[in-house]
Amino acid sequence: MNRAFSPFVKSLFVALLAVSGVASAAEAHAPAAKVDPAKGATLYGDGDSARGLPACVSCHGAAGNSTIAANPKLAGLPEAYVYKQLVDFTEPSRNQPVMTTYAKMLSDEEKKNIAAYLSTQTQKPGAAKNKDTVELGKKIYRGGIAEKSVPACASCHGASGGGMPARYPRVGGQHQDYTIAQLNGFKAKTRKNSAEMATIASRLSDDEIKAVADYVAGLK
Incomplete structure (x- = not known):
């Protein structure tokens, strides 16, 4: 049986490939939807x-x-x-x-x-609640804990807790309970989307976590 394509079939096949290529190119260069x-x-x-x-x-x-x-x-x-x-x-x-x-x-x-x-929204300020631990929280946030190789939180999250776009979130003014839960999640490795935070949290005691969480709640 002759399996050779006729000139007509060959022309049709080439045309279809050309159309497909144009469509693919158009899709590849289509503008992304504008953020709204x-x-x-x-x-x-x-x-x-x-x-x-x-x-x-x-x-x-x-x-x-x-x-x-x-x-x-x-x-x-x-x-x-x-x-x-x-x-x-x-x-x-x-x-x-x-x-x-x-x-x-x-x-x-x-x-x-x-x-x-x-x-684009403005966060309402929070406040530290535990005056007995606020100094410990401040010390850890600003200077870290050298003997535990815990870096200063401010080195990534900023002096006022404003964070850095994409990589480090704003933590200033955040609810104490939420911050404690996230640090404990990193520590227990139930939250796994930051190896860096998992390492840092694993070096903090429960009291240190609570102190930091309370301190950052009052940052503006």
Whole structure:
């Protein structure tokens, strides 16, 4: 049997490949969707009932200022950092029953929109509560613990706890309970999305963790 293509079939095959190549090139160079904080604000405040997605505001408060000590304040966190955490919640490195469920319901574009919205909000200040440990917390935050090879928290999170975009979050003004929970999570390796923090937290005692968490709550 003659398996040779006829001139017509060959021409058609070449044409199809050319069209496919043009389409692929167009997709590769298509502009990425523009980040839209306004859409992020709507999703944050209203959720999406059609998908069973609750409003973020119900747990994290108006404009990202949570009033629930176990839930973090998100207002003013760096856009790139919030986006990274939403992605991390969909992976084993940061599995958390509630947030993992909701993060998986969000598209990549929606994650970016919510992150953009939160980064423009202003965090309401917190306050240190334990006057007996605030000096210990201050000492660790500003100078670390040399004998335990614990670096100063300020070296990454800034003197005022403002953090550095993408890599290090704002910790100043954060709820004590939430900060304690995260440091304990790093220490127990149940939160696995920062090897650096896991190492540092493992060197801190429970009292030192509480002292640091209380001190940073009062940073502005």
